[in-house]
Amino acid sequence: MEILVCVKRVPDTAENEIEVNRDGSDIERDDLVYSVNEWDNYAVEEAIQLRDKVGGSVTVITVGDDESEEVLRREMAMGADNGLLLCDDAFEGSDGKGIASLLKAAVEKGKYDLILSGALADDGAGQVGGMLAAMLDYPYASLVNKIEVADGKLKVGREIEGGNQEMNEIQLPCVLSIQTGINEPRYVGIRGIRKVASVEIPQHGATDLGVDPTAVGAAGAKVKRVDYFVPDMGEGAEMLEGSTEEITAKLIELLKAKGGLK
Amino acid sequence: MADIYAYITYKGGVADDSSLELIAAAKKLDAGAAVTAIVTGSGADLDKVADDMAASYAKVLKFNLDALAYPNAEVVRNLMVNVLPADAIVLVSHDTFGMDLGPGLSIKLESTFIADVVDIEGVDGGSLKVIRQEYSGMVSTHVTGDISTGAVINIRPGAFAPDESKSAGGSVEDKSADAGDLTAQRTFLEIVEAEVGDVDITKSDVLVSVGRGIEDEENIEIAEELAKAMGAVVSCSRPIVDAKWLEKSRQVGTSGQTVKPKVYMACGISGSFQHLGGIKGSPFIVAINKNVKAPIFQVADVGIEVDILEFLPELTDAINEL
Numbered sequence: 319m320e321i322l323v324c325v326k327r328v329p330d331t332a333e334n335e336i337e338v339n340r341d342g343s344d345i346e347r348d349d350l351v352y353s354v355n356e357w358d359n360y361a362v363e364e365a366i367q368l369r370d371k372v373g374g375s376v377t378v379i380t381v382g383d384d385e386s387e388e389v390l391r392r393e394m395a396m397g398a399d400n401g402l403l404l405c406d407d408a409f410e411g412s413d414g415k416g417i418a419s420l421l422k423a424a425v426e427k428g429k430y431d432l433i434l435s436g437a438l439a440d441d442g443a444g445q446v447g448g449m450l451a452a453m454l455d456y457p458y459a460s461l462v463n464k465i466e467v468a469d470g471k472l473k474v475g476r477e478i479e480g481g482n483q484e485m486n487e488i489q490l491p492c493v494l495s496i497q498t499g500i501n502e503p504r505y506v507g508i509r510g511i512r513k514v515a516s517v518e519i520p521q522h523g524a525t526d527l528g529v530d531p532t533a534v535g536a537a538g539a540k541v542k543r544v545d546y547f548v549p550d551m552g553e554g555a556e557m558l559e560g561s562t563e564e565i566t567a568k569l570i571e572l573l574k575a576k577g578g579l580k
Numbered sequence: 581m582a583d584i585y586a587y588i589t590y591k592g593g594v595a596d597d598s599s600l601e602l603i604a605a606a607k608k609l610d611a612g613a614a615v616t617a618i619v620t621g622s623g624a625d626l627d628k629v630a631d632d633m634a635a636s637y638a639k640v641l642k643f644n645l646d647a648l649a650y651p652n653a654e655v656v657r658n659l660m661v662n663v664l665p666a667d668a669i670v671l672v673s674h675d676t677f678g679m680d681l682g683p684g685l686s687i688k689l690e691s692t693f694i695a696d697v698v699d700i701e702g703v704d705g706g707s708l709k710v711i712r713q714e715y716s717g718m719v720s721t722h723v724t725g726d727i728s729t730g731a732v733i734n735i736r737p738g739a740f741a742p743d744e745s746k747s748a749g750g751s752v753e754d755k756s757a758d759a760g761d762l763t764a765q766r767t768f769l770e771i772v773e774a775e776v777g778d779v780d781i782t783k784s785d786v787l788v789s790v791g792r793g794i795e796d797e798e799n800i801e802i803a804e805e806l807a808k809a810m811g812a813v814v815s816c817s818r819p820i821v822d823a824k825w826l827e828k829s830r831q832v833g834t835s836g837q838t839v840k841p842k843v844y845m846a847c848g849i850s851g852s853f854q855h856l857g858g859i860k861g862s863p864f865i866v867a868i869n870k871n872v873k874a875p876i877f878q879v880a881d882v883g884i885e886v887d888i889l890e891f892l893p894e895l896t897d898a899i900n901e902l
Contacts, residue, residue, distance in 0.1 A: 329715070331715055331716060331718070332792065335718075335871060335873055336714075336715040336718040336719055336873075337719075337873070338719055345715070345719060414683070414693065414695075415686075415687070415692075415693065418687075437679075440714060440715055441712075441714045442695070442696055442712070442713060442714055442715075442716070443695035443696060443712075444679050444683075444695060444696075445682070445683040445693055445695050446683075447683070448679075448680070448682070448683030448684040448687075449683045449684065449686070449687050449693070451684055452657075452683070452684035452685075452686075452687035452688055453687055456765075457654060457764070457765035457766040458653075458654070458680070458684055458766070459680070459766060460653075460676070460679050460680045461676055461679065461680070473769070475772065476676065476680070477676065477835050478676040478677075478771075478835075479675065479676055479834055479835065480774060480835075480836075480837070480838070481774030481828055481829070481831065481835060481836050481837065482771055482772065482773055482774050483771070483772040483774075484768070484771055484772075485768075485769040485770050485771070485772060486652075486766050486767060486768055486769055487766070487767045487769055488765065488766045488767075489765040489766070492765070492766075498818070498819075498822045499818070499821060499822035502824065540692045540725060540726040541692060541693070541694055541723060541724070541725045541726075542723065542724050542725075543721050543722070543723050544709070544721070544722040544723065544724055545721065545722050546714075546719050546720070546721050547719070547720050547721070547722070548719060548720065549711075549720045554877050554878045554879075554880070554883070555865075555867055555877045555878070555879075555880035555881060555882055555883030556881065556882050556883065557877075557882075557883045557884070557885065558882060558883070558884050562886075562891070562894050563898075565884055565886075565891075566894055566895050566898040567898070569866065569882070569884070569895065570895075570898060570899060570902070572864075572866075572882060573810070573843060573866075576842060576843050576864040577785060577786070577842045577843060578786050578810060578812070578842065578843035578845075578864065578866075579786075579810055579811065579899065579902075580786070580810065580811030580812075
């Protein structure tokens with residue numbers, strides 16, 4: 319099975335406090351630690367496990383700049399066979415549809431049976447996988463937390479409300495967006511990263527992909543982020559302050575009053 | 581503005597809360613809009629929901645077909661593409677169905693998609709301005725979308741106050757004959773119900789709930805000791821289940837359990853909307869987190885900015901000494 323996994327380099331929210339910059343035009347990007355979008359690691363792990371079971375190859379793809387190469391290498395260190403970087407100044411500022419149309423152009427240059435993405439990334443939209451599938455006329459399932467291969471088709475579980483799982487049969491080729499928890503992504507050590515450090519990663523720009531540069535990037539975007547801000551949510555929590563003894567004493571009083579201690 | 585349509589999700593003959601939130605969102609798009617509800621399915625549940633929706637929507641389009649008995653997003657998408665005008669403004673709840681439907685529907689309608697909208701600022705010509713959140717709610721953004729050629733707008737569940745006026749006096753039209761070809765490449769098989777765990781967190785009045793801030797599997801014990809001292813039960817947020825440190829049945833949130841405790845101790849939990857969506861009944865919420873910017877502090881009654889790994893054992897000791 320030839321599998322393509324779409325990944326994204328994002329600020330690591332476990333390592334950074336995300337703050338709005340002074341004029342609200344962006345988040346504060348100085349000193350940000352970046353990593354692979356958490357959902358994408360699950361998607362790559364799932365792809366590797368499928369390949370190891372049924373054969374084939376795993377290609378990881380991203381739209382980004384030179385720095386995005388590092389996330390492709392990390393996923394190759396996990397076990398992906400190939401990397402592919404879609405990189406062009408014209409791609410900057412793409413909306414979800416722009417990204418999906420770039421991925422579509424790349425998919426059409428290859429031959430993939432299965433395309434995976436993470437269910438969500440930093441912007442929380444969860445849109446690229448579904449758009450890509452519709453553009454390709456492939457079937458799609460989101461929030462996938464189980465994949466079984468069954469003669470030329472897949473049986474996939476979707477995580478729905480209440481911890482229930484919706485089972486579907488889906489034809490190949492298809493696009494699936496992967497939910498966290500579907501597997502346990504393997505650890506990548508320094509040695510693994512070193513092993514793929516010098517592997518050539520092909521780059522494709524607008525001309526290579528045959529896309530109209532004015533249809534993607536900021537020029538083609540119909541959805542645009544105007545600014546970042548921190549909403550005024552009213553008073554929020556009453557913060558308990560003081561020494562640890564003082565805080566625990568206050569908290570215990572409150573818990574007693576609210577029925578929190580038995 | 582083009583006509584506004586809302587897709588209604590329901591279960592067991594009862595429309596989801598989002599059905600009334602979508603009208604509220606529609607009225608923010610266009611205060612005078614006559615909004616059309618789309619209700620799909622088969623049988624008595626469908627009829628009941630369609631009739632209920634007529635109180636709130638000016639028009640209800642009902643599609644009664646076996647192929648729609650379960651809301652398979654691809655089948656529903658085919659239906660919508662067959663029956664909606666190209667410039668339709670379609671509102672969908674950003675739940676697990678809406679996430680499945682919205683992005684692809686926008687492509688097939690050749691319209692603009694805006695995901696997970698938490699507020700609508702207004703429409704200026706063909707440009708819609710909304711508020712979204714990024715980085716799990718740590719920052720908000722204003723986003724504009726060109727809706728002049730139609731749009732699919734996914735509305736976050738719970739973000740808009742439901743429109744309870746029920747004064748639309750609408751009519752139900754059975755449009756099943758217009759549904760067109762619904763052939764899909766994905767087939768619904770069955771629902772696998774969540775496993776029942778050793779402890780039912782939905783029955784507990786006091787929950788000590790742990791999130792990513794617990795850092796390590798062996799630290800779960802710290803929360804268990806506190807829960808024991810308090811006479812509480814340990815629950816958790818999604819990352820703890822993903823890491824397999826606790827059973828899925830312990831997870832609070834839209835993809836886990838819905839709980840209604842009296843007291844909810846959120847320990848090292850950032851407070852994503854999916855997590856908060858599983859907390860009902862307005863409990864007294866204590867947020868303990870070393871990151872003062874965590875969204876949980878906005879919804880908590882009391883907050884403590886501290887590392888839970890240091891604080892929880894202190895609290896446990898203090899309670900045990902009472």
